[in-house]
Amino acid sequence: MQFFLDLVSFLWVIRLVYAQRVIDIHVHIQPWQMLKPEVLALWKRYYPDFDHLLTLAKDPKAFLKFMDNEGLERAALVNYVSPDVMGFTSGVNEFVSKYCQVAPDRLIPVGSLHPQHLTNPEAQMTHLIEELGIKIIKIHPPHQLFYPNDYINQIEALAIIYEQAQKHGIPVMFHTGTSIFPAARVKYGDPLCLDDVAIDFPRLKIILAHGGRPLWMNTSFFLLRRHSNVFLDISGIPPQNLLTYFPRLEEIAHKTMFGSDWPGPGIKSIRANIESFLGLPLSPQVQRAILFDTAAKLLEVP
Numbered sequence: 001m002q003f004f005l006d007l008v009s010f011l012w013v014i015r016l017v018y019a020q021r022v023i024d025i026h027v028h029i030q031p032w033q034m035l036k037p038e039v040l041a042l043w044k045r046y047y048p049d050f051d052h053l054l055t056l057a058k059d060p061k062a063f064l065k066f067m068d069n070e071g072l073e074r075a076a077l078v079n080y081v082s083p084d085v086m087g088f089t090s091g092v093n094e095f096v097s098k099y100c101q102v103a104p105d106r107l108i109p110v111g112s113l114h115p116q117h118l119t120n121p122e123a124q125m126t127h128l129i130e131e132l133g134i135k136i137i138k139i140h141p142p143h144q145l146f147y148p149n150d151y152i153n154q155i156e157a158l159a160i161i162y163e164q165a166q167k168h169g170i171p172v173m174f175h176t177g178t179s180i181f182p183a184a185r186v187k188y189g190d191p192l193c194l195d196d197v198a199i200d201f202p203r204l205k206i207i208l209a210h211g212g213r214p215l216w217m218n219t220s221f222f223l224l225r226r227h228s229n230v231f232l233d234i235s236g237i238p239p240q241n242l243l244t245y246f247p248r249l250e251e252i253a254h255k256t257m258f259g260s261d262w263p264g265p266g267i268k269s270i271r272a273n274i275e276s277f278l279g280l281p282l283s284p285q286v287q288r289a290i291l292f293d294t295a296a297k298l299l300e301v302p
């Protein structure tokens, strides 16, 4: 029996390595010890084997092995600063930078600044990009408590973050849609505010994480079609429901990226999500674009 299971597992990896390369643009490997007690309690409720997450966060090599089993070639490790809602300090940037140095060909560091906790945003962006090697900036409005377009309402540091990201060709990933963590404010998750950002920063690569799930899918689809600089990350959307939420997915496949949001609440397995995605009635070209090509192009992966 064990031999059979190993064989199935082996064949799965072979199939992915040779048939389909996969980039997961949205995985959370984070310094869990920073979490506020009430956030940690919620996370443990959804992910009872929390020790597994602690082990992976301490040991990048164990995580690489985990990626092999899940069928991932590369993973973007999403980290962001959210002292008030989640407990994450700016130390997340050093954490993810160091972690990804173990395998820069497979691990993509995603870091963050909080525009309301900065003294010199330009210098801090330079530090993130040039010294820490951060490849994507994450902005989490419901956990950072501002709108993405609040640079027009006195949060000037936000404009500097976008300008610097644009200048360096670094994409900015925005959480869009709901969040269930206790102190999150869902109103900030409305992607419509990104219409301003896409217009005011026309060369900024904007990633809509979760596609406005589940309240604002239509807004997200509109923005994807309207703006050439807006991209979609399907993480957090159950793959079996993807075509219900985005029935015209094929039209935006060249701007769409696979992501899992693992181990976020309710996300059980990356591999199961890939299998479920591959079971959708989509052409092989569209599958390839979403599982690999779009992200590879955006991040200039060879």
Ligand SMILES: [Zn+2]
Residues within 6 Å of the ligand: 026, 028, 078, 261, 264
């Ligand atoms: Zn996430």
